[in-house]
Amino acid sequence: MSPRHPTAHRDPIDPADIDMSAPLGARLTLPNPVLTASGCAGYGRELHRFTPLHELGALTTKTVMPYARSGRATPRMTETPSGMLNSIGLQGSGIDHLVTDELPWLAEHGARVLVSIAGERTEEFAETAVRLAGQPGVVGIEANISCPNVADRGLVFACDPDASFAAVRAVKAVAGPDLPVYAKLTPDVTRITDIAAACTEAGADGLSMINTVLGMAIDTHTFRPSLAGVTGGLSGPAIRPVAVRCVYQVYAAMRSGTLRPVPLLGMGGIASARDALEFILAGASGIALGTALFRDPSLPLKVRDDLRETLARHAIRSLADAVGLAHHQPEDDSRPRRTPA
Amino acid sequence: MSPRHPTAHRDPIDPADIDMSAPLGARLTLPNPVLTASGCAGYGRELHRFTPLHELGALTTKTVMPYARSGRATPRMTETPSGMLNSIGLQGSGIDHLVTDELPWLAEHGARVLVSIAGERTEEFAETAVRLAGQPGVVGIEANISCPNVADRGLVFACDPDASFAAVRAVKAVAGPDLPVYAKLTPDVTRITDIAAACTEAGADGLSMINTVLGMAIDTHTFRPSLAGVTGGLSGPAIRPVAVRCVYQVYAAMRSGTLRPVPLLGMGGIASARDALEFILAGASGIALGTALFRDPSLPLKVRDDLRETLARHAIRSLADAVGLAHHQPEDDSRPRRTPA
Amino acid sequence: MPPTQTAAVIRRIEPVGAYHRLTLDAPAAASANVRPGHFGALAIGGPTSATLLRRAFSIHRADPTAGTVEFIFAEHGAGTRALARHHPGDTVDLIAPLGTPFPLDGGPQRAVLVGGGYGSAPMAILAEAVLARGGQVAFVLGAATADRLFGVAEARALSPHVHVVTDDGSAGERGQVTGPLPAAMAAIDATDVHSCGPMPMLKAVTTLAAAAGARSHTAVEEAMACGTGLCMSCVLPVTGPDGVTRFLRSCTSGPVFDGTTVRWDDTGTLPADLEGAAAMTPYAPKETDPA
């Protein structure tokens, strides 16, 4: 474990000597911790023009379901201060199309792929997951349980511990031993650690936090909701403090022994290496870029390289050593103050 | 009820003819809908230098408890994209000081005062509320139930329907018939309508939404949480979509008959008349300015006056007619599109 | 040629009627085989900007020699208002060229170019391209008011057939572009109509073009968050040659679509045949690789 105030005690080291690999569980180590967030990089082809996919830690696909989906009507998007609302609604062509047309292309281009899956019922999670074992390039499954459960009057799976448990358990049952399963949580719950506990008990190999925050906007010219879907998901830097808090709370529960420790993937408003480091210090072993890609599709490699420089400046030899450092109490509690001179 | 697309059918009217009064329940009508949010205008003296208090709809005091409180250690505040985190922690001098020193001064300056109260136990809400009956200038009580309940291991009252019910009921029991009681809700719950239902069943005369969103930030230089209190409350425009969603959901539940209708006070990131109108269209009968006052302590009268102009432009004669308009379906669902020419 | 991303320095920014003409130093984009109908997506404001998303603007002109790309933009919301307050020397991040341009293949066209408001911005280079391929052009330029008309002088320099209309009659005839369009098509016996402007205009133009037996190429304007195909916010119901309607992204499959394939009346809705549609893919057939 690295020292509490790394800067205070060590000389900077050469960025080239930093071990950037991201250990995301017993069966998954990525070459670097920078992923794309589901739904923010299409199926990869579009992003590849700006960020060669093999350079990413991994690409997370748009959430895929057993069948094709049209998504919601437009307007599907509206900008908000330092954020945006979307109600894309899981538009996608289904698992067949993914397996036949997209995964081979991604594998060919050297992408490591985390496939985000969902269903409207527990069984549909399993139906989708079962198709992924042995597929080229696929390094894991992200179960997007932050989606509505028709069997529970449309309540989002991740709002209920039992529904979360069932969905994750169903995916684990079919995913096979080689594909780690991450459960993706919504922050829109009273206690996120309860949902995290349900998922880890169900066998989740890791947790992704956070999905978008439920929000809405009203067009003050037309007097109508700005989105055709009325409510939508808030994303972008506006929600970063909420996401950091969720990661910190869940990591703290794991440190204190009340939750089984699993690696965390942090996301929500990350737009720079500084932001990425914030999540890593909070307890994330890997981070994903979402909304920020819409502004800057070249961002992933900047974040990766700046993060490497930052770790070097702080004399932290390995990314893994930085994970969760914000939870360590400094010897004395006098917090370093800035010298204004 | 005013027409569905007011602009489409009527000519603008003279701003001077707009009825700006805000009906906030059977026993409370304010001359205008612009309040200050609790904790964002001190006890009023400081704001008065920029905004004469008698011009406000009402001033909401910093939350007061039966006893004096020191609040949290510093740092108590950190800026985030389009928002801020605070962990002031209810610093205050207690109900005695408020009644002896502050309320007389406020009354003398013509302020209408909504007194925000809290307690660490249900009884403390009552202890505070009982002191307010008959005090000069006091027009209502806001029960800030978004604070930790020591009897429930620090879980926030407003995270639990039973605790919310008990606190509101306790306040109602002592507030007397003349002081309407508003319950102030936190958005950090799985279903805000459940908490709203508990409060209205307990007799709340209105609901204030929202308190801050739980968040945190980490200082990437010191590797420590930015706030001494570790987590803090996120406020400002960043959370506006969350706040609008909460107001809309609760108003929708009242329209559909699943909740007893009471007036709503909307707050969360309001920084302009446009934002205020967004809350009013969502269902708020009054709005409060919080974080925006830190940037612009002269804002309240600008918002009030611009709102009047906006209503006039839309030919809406009375503020009350605009409340909840976003819930009305236009005759046909073709939403007006902007003409780019 | 793939789009390029550049921190582009503003060379000039100046009013033109109710709009602004923005000239960016962006040599790579300027040399990237810009074709009429391509657009650029701008990120406005630095790291402390609360407006995150990209703003899309048709490329008015790209000059590979000067290394510049020009746009004509209207102030509308927060981002364009902030852009209008920029000065020469300021930087904006540009991604260009993007999208599917107006089709010019299939022999010389006799084309009517219809622009509504700033929708006229791409029409001059489109006319030049049609003419360079041995074709003929006519123009119909419309706007709400005279100060929102754009490109009339350039049009007149390129064609004797230029019709101008405004809603209020403050310039040209009073009326809409659909008024003079039949005459304009007749004058050159049009094979193609290219249009850019608000959706109702594109729909009406398509109806008239189809009635006259001309192809209708419409550049649509759907709200975009990224402009690069990542977010799926800019979709439109478009019917493919297989008869199946898909929600296609206007930033990759468009912005130019065959007007007869767009289900204009269904934009902003979720048509029943799309819900859970079996053939729902984000790509049009034979358009799987945007690179």
Place this chain on the structure above:
Amino acid sequence: MPPTQTAAVIRRIEPVGAYHRLTLDAPAAASANVRPGHFGALAIGGPTSATLLRRAFSIHRADPTAGTVEFIFAEHGAGTRALARHHPGDTVDLIAPLGTPFPLDGGPQRAVLVGGGYGSAPMAILAEAVLARGGQVAFVLGAATADRLFGVAEARALSPHVHVVTDDGSAGERGQVTGPLPAAMAAIDATDVHSCGPMPMLKAVTTLAAAAGARSHTAVEEAMACGTGLCMSCVLPVTGPDGVTRFLRSCTSGPVFDGTTVRWDDTGTLPADLEGAAAMTPYAPKETDPA
């Protein structure tokens, strides 16, 4: 006189060593009886700015005739970096003068003025005020490096007793302000020491001043969200004449406090005697009305 709020136009913004000198056109603030130690709070960026909160800066000079107010600022975080990129003609919203200034009452002072880094910004007008009241001044100016020293030439013009120190010895003596302070106090037989700079410096200065029997007036720097007393984020544990410690707001009760009343070692903590303290009010005794 109450503070004024103005949309102030930037007249000049220019580098001064590692800092920036900002001159604002703000006639009402400039004429509002600015006293040394007063500060201004700036809102930076327009409606699309993601940095909401005000930034506090000591008033370096206010010129009622020219209608200008000057600040010296360092680039630190997002807001000050954005401010440094502003140009003359740009607008920032200013609230000034704010806070409780350095006390000058009680007869002519023999005062040592101690400035650390940009903490030297208010010292020239403070010296002028002391001198104007028939007092005497000496200066101790320190900084990390030479480019972060401020106001040395102005100080030399006002007093023969000017000590300069830097951490790295790149200007003046190597060391900290506490080095020359005893000699500076002795040279003028100081009655008062006024200081502005980082907290540890203010604490050390207070100790030395007390040892020499001089009053210590310290201008503290606590993180501020509003600067106007609304938010309660800028508090410090300060012991009143009644022996009770309160969390006082440094933007209203301060920024200048009697250094012996500040519990320096308890800043950033919640001292046991403050928790639920019975006498906890947001005001110091006899300071109930800020208007």
